Amino acid sequence: MQSTTIRRAAEQDAEPLTALVQGSRAYQGQYAPMVSGYRVTADYLARHEVFTAVDPAGHLLGFYALVLEPPELDLMFVADTAQGSGVGRLLVAHMKERAAAAGLTHVRVVSHPPAEKFYRRLGAERVGTVAPLLPKVTWERPELRFAVAAPSPLREARPPGAGVADPVPPTARQR
Template identity: 65%
Template sequence: MQSDMTGAGRGGRRQAALIRRATARDGKRLTALVRKSRAYEGPYAPMVSGYRVGPDYIETHRVFVAADETGAVLGFYALLLDPPELDLMFVADSAQGRGIGRLLVAHMVAEAKAAGIEAVRVVAHPPAEGFYLSVGARRTGTVRARPPAVMWDRPELVIDTN
């Protein structure tokens, strides 16, 4: 599924994006986006310092990329089908506030619905909880920290596809 989408972010700024299925060749760019994310600075940095979005991950899961007209990656997400979960979602720092996250969530909901999924679980990065709530997620609980991999509790949410 490839689709042209335009979204409005905070302040009405719009960003055109092509959402396409990721390929193995995208792995290095997606890994760089994760590792350089300002959302994971400070105490959150250890969680992504060695993180890798490899070709094997991309080929195994439904990973979609939002790119601009030049092909620059603006963001991506990974949807797991069994059980249904939004495993990864990142928006490039330079594209924050332009509606890319909302476009990715809308695309993810459409993909999940097409796969017969009624709801998608999201275990969110704590600072991202407000974003997920703003796109229609509802809080269902808390996933407790699991040191040393994850040192903090995370909000658990669900996004309905209907």
């Protein structure tokens, strides 16, 4: 398998990220209203820790958005064609390292119901249920939490958002 690079999202990524969200098979049928009209904006990218996973040719494989205050994985999407290839696992590992570098001890996830098993396989624990947000979200959603380990003292600490590119964490490298 080819390598995957994780890099900080830039303003020009807003439209491709929006297309990934709106085109996700996971949000078809009863879940379609949740992403209908949703846009990832340049302002959103500037305000949050948003990282993309790309293949060697630069094709978008997925992304996540980490909100630091309060700590929450706000968005995480993997392209339909990349699901099952380990991209989601890479993104979660990267998110946890970014959270640790920011000094967070946990990250909340309000999960899309079908994604709960994925998050739990990666170590999140269920802590509750979030009520529907009418009119777009008409179903309860699992509330999960990832514990975040303190960064290793052997690794050089960088402040969140430092630089444009961010390498894939060594522990989450995919080949």
